[in-house]
């Protein structure tokens with residue numbers, strides 16, 4: 001049997017440190033920073049990267065995919081309403097027709113295909129990295145985000161004093177889901193008023209998300225469930241076509257601003 005190459009501990013460590021530092025240095029200045037690696041953020045990032053843009057996704061968890069992995073009620077199945085199957089076909093995600101206009105797919109299969117497609121398209125990720133604040137300059141336009149290692153937030157305040165760092169981008173996308181964490185930072189400063197997501201109403205929810213996906217403040221686009229929270233729109237439960245198509249629309253709007 002062929003032997004493994006004789007590399008040692010220091011070589012492994014150097015390979016990781018060098019590659020991390022090179023990438024981080026490069027993406028400190030991106031075309032687009034997306035906060036949140038759930039379905040809407042991944043879809044937006046994938047499409048922007050496919051269009052040749054430099055995209056950095058900041059994700060507080062050690063895994064990507066957000067709520068797309070486990071779908072509804074911990075049952076590992078996700079649904080998509082028509083016309084969302086166009087994206088499933090594009091990503092090569094297998095699905096079945098559950099009823100007229102409603103498709104059902106396996107969460108892990110759908111989610112892993114979306115993550116792989118974002119990676120293949122050239123999106124870079126900072127996971128275990130939490131969004132803390134915005135960079136606002138001049139007349140209040142968004143110029144980037146302030147980030148820290150997620151584990152820092154788990155330590156007692158009195159024994160941690162770890163200042164965050166900032167990374168810059170022409171466009172920032174809030175894809176943080178129900179919490180709309182980026183938009184909420186504007187609200188804290190009196191620049192916007194969020195309404196909180198509404199009660200469930202599947203038939204209305206996703207069309208409204210599509211209508212409202214867009215620039216919420218100069219330099220900041222909102223997508224996915226964060227749109228519902230920002231504008232007080234009904235939630236839709238474990239159906240994900242609106243998330244994928246909202247991500248697609250966010251990418252289109254970002255592209256117009258970047259070109």
Ligand code: 48H
Pocket residue numbers: 035036037038039040041058059060061064065066067068129130131132175176177178179181200223224225226235236237238239240243
């Ligand atoms: C870094 C952060 C931070 C932060 C959060 O929740 P998600 O899956 O969001 P969407 O909008 O792409 O999809 C929503 C969908 O999963 C869902 O829950 C639906 C359709 N619900 C309907 C209903 O009725 O409830 O992903 C958001 C991602 C997650 O991975 C978070 O960890 C991440 O954002 N995130 N990352 N810094 N401060 N806050």
